[in-house]
Amino acid sequence: MAGEANPKVRVNREILQEFTKQMFHKAGLTEKNAALAAQALVNADARGHESHGVTRLEVYLDRIREGGSSATAEPIIVSDSGASAVVDGQNALGLVVGYFGMSHAIELSKKFGIGAVACRNSGHFGPAAEYALMGSANGNNCITFSISNATKAMAPWGSISPILGNNPIAIAAPTGNQPFVLDMALSTVARGKIRLAAARGEEIPLGWGLDATGAPTTDAKAAIAGLITPLGGPKGSGLAIAFDIIAALLSGAATTPDLVPQSELDKAQNVGHFFMSLHIPHFVNIDEYMSRVDLMLSNIRNSTPAAGVTQIYAPGDLELASELRANKEGIALQIPTWESLKKKAAELKVELPPTL
């Protein structure tokens, strides 16, 4: 690694997943839930979303140790009414509640064409796409929406009070090839990108951030001291409110202003999620759907590139490419992530996986 600009450690994907599972199991999760939680994190790493990968293992484990999250809780269905249900996550990890909620939404949609599950008393659920992709797996033939509210990050349009979450949404749809999957939050760009520009002393484009008075700024440092902007101004701001309504108010979870940050390790977060599934064969012939969706996405991939662009990707294509690379070359972990795994492995007396 010497000489690399951004040194990394590589670990075999299956081995990293087994290690992560052991860590969760040692922390008290059942073998089944430990396997699911490990899968969520390692899949995120494999798909190139390392901000939601094993770099978060430490905070999940620390929350269990400090009592903010429960290792042994199992989510329960508190009301099941037709095609809709409310789940109480019982303060289990959001990773566990995520699979539970979407799994039930898919089941409901297979009976009723559509299913919706609102979850309360959950925690940070990590990669929204992971749950959405369940609709495309195992011949489920479901189009899915996976939404969560999140802690305070943005201000409503026109305001400087950070009372909106950068609430994520993932939408996935099966295809004849790899699934279509869009996974996005509601800010113009991630705060991390603005931090990077600030660290490099670079300007940011107008529209990414606001200074502390709420005025648009190109000064990255002023934006870090101020606010990130919602996507498209009033549009992203309105979507953040809408997602808080369906994730928190339909489930009985906390709304963004009352959500406990993941970093307050000893306090329950009471995050809310909303999972929706549409079972395609209830609407149209599945073969016809498959050939039409494949044509749609191949038209997009084969459309004319803009100047300087070599390839056009459909949502999910880059993630698949990253996954294939991870399967071959192992998952690349940043040094601070590796150090955090080391520390936690020593704490829980689990053997650290070998690097490649």
Next chain:
Amino acid sequence: MAGEANPKVRVNREILQEFTKQMFHKAGLTEKNAALAAQALVNADARGHESHGVTRLEVYLDRIREGGSSATAEPIIVSDSGASAVVDGQNALGLVVGYFGMSHAIELSKKFGIGAVACRNSGHFGPAAEYALMGSANGNNCITFSISNATKAMAPWGSISPILGNNPIAIAAPTGNQPFVLDMALSTVARGKIRLAAARGEEIPLGWGLDATGAPTTDAKAAIAGLITPLGGPKGSGLAIAFDIIAALLSGAATTPDLVPQSELDKAQNVGHFFMSLHIPHFVNIDEYMSRVDLMLSNIRNSTPAAGVTQIYAPGDLELASELRANKEGIALQIPTWESLKKKAAELKVELPPTL
């Protein structure tokens, strides 16, 4: 009106709606459908969305005259399976199919907690918010999503082929006061705003448009000759694809590349819509929901304004203010819109409403 920068004609709201209804009825719509279509357009005007108001009456009527839309068709439910249904609009006006589809979605959600209706063989449905707001009316207590695909307007991220629609979404939620309603399309800004800047010889902010090679530009004229950008780049691009999948592929409608523009008056458009409704009392106690949503929105309205901002609006507040003004002062119509109403009124031999 002399001396006004932007001269307008004012017409009493009820009288304009009755006139519009007569026009649709004379063109062949049943009295009931004529009343609905008139309501959709005049409500859009009242709420300040004049681009989707009676300024479009001419094109709807011309399409009927030229055979592109059917005046007498009634949408039918072609499959009804649990909480999901597919509607064939039978080439009726999108305004008629819109009410029909959302009305059925609301009905399904009252039985099953959630309901979804995908519609094919429809036309331009005008104001997405109009149908979404049905969930908040008449004590329906439903949170609703109203989505349509649309004709070619944007390129997928990285491409310069305009094969994506600027697909609208409206999300509405009931409250103890006026409903929350967000109505947005997926471009960064409307093309009309860029046209205005071009006409005034002004620059546009970086990010609004691309030139013909797909490079970001601040030159409004170059952007008009080029492309409008999707909201947040890959995010708006991905949402446009997702909405085309659910509106067209779940219903059997044309996808954006094959959608016939509204201006091709003699051809059926085959637009697709997707309506979803969540019946709140299936999830949580409605009184608890109402007090929580009111608190959420009042916290937003009362948050700290950015420099130069005098009032913070929740989605739907500005539309309500516009509506109250329209009820008192009449609906303000631009001169070209008024001239178009005059022309069509003469053609159909309907008496033009008096101006205020």
